Amino acid sequence: FTADLPVDGKYYVKEIFAPDGFVTTEEVQEFTFEYAGEDQTEVSYDFTFENQPTTVELTKTDLTTGKELPGAHLKVTDSDGNTVDEWTSTEESHVIKELVVGKEYTMTETKPADGYVTAES
Incomplete structure (x- = not known):
């Protein structure tokens, strides 16, 4: 300046x-x-x-054991419904960078891990 x-x-x-x-x-x-x-x-x-950058760590865990649950298909969308990121859960957390502070996002399970029911968004 x-x-x-x-x-x-x-x-x-x-x-x-x-x-x-x-x-x-x-x-x-x-x-x-x-x-x-x-x-x-x-x-x-x-x-x-x-x-x-802003950093968000997302995990998919078993409700009863609290352990990471691999194999679930997940996605994050913004408030307009645009897909920000999609991935399949592993035994590690998933990191998304550069999300806008104060903006609303939704994580949706598009396919549960084998033997589990679909979680709520």
């Missing part, structure tokens, strides 16, 4: 909100805007903020 700031002031740059699918960082970059001489009409500062 470009700003017309008073000279010899102390300032900071902070992310107010993150782009969709990313987590807002609490990182603050401070700097002092100092006079660089009459020949220098602009002063530049370079800051890098690393955006971290």
Whole structure:
């Protein structure tokens, strides 16, 4: 960004909100805007903020044992019914990144694991 700031002031740059699918960082970059001489009409500062994606871990477990249940076909849809991700459960959790904070999603079991009934969405 470009700003017309008073000279010899102390300032900071902070992310107010993150782009969709990313987590807002609490990182603050401070700097002092100092006079660089009459020949220098602009002063530049370079800051890098690393955006971290939102991360959701989803598991499919047996209700009675709490153990991971492989073989179930699952999908996540957004509030408009668009499929965000589809997978078959394994003995590991399934990770989806970059979901939008505050937006509603639904996980649906499209086919249960062998020997089980279909779970509610």
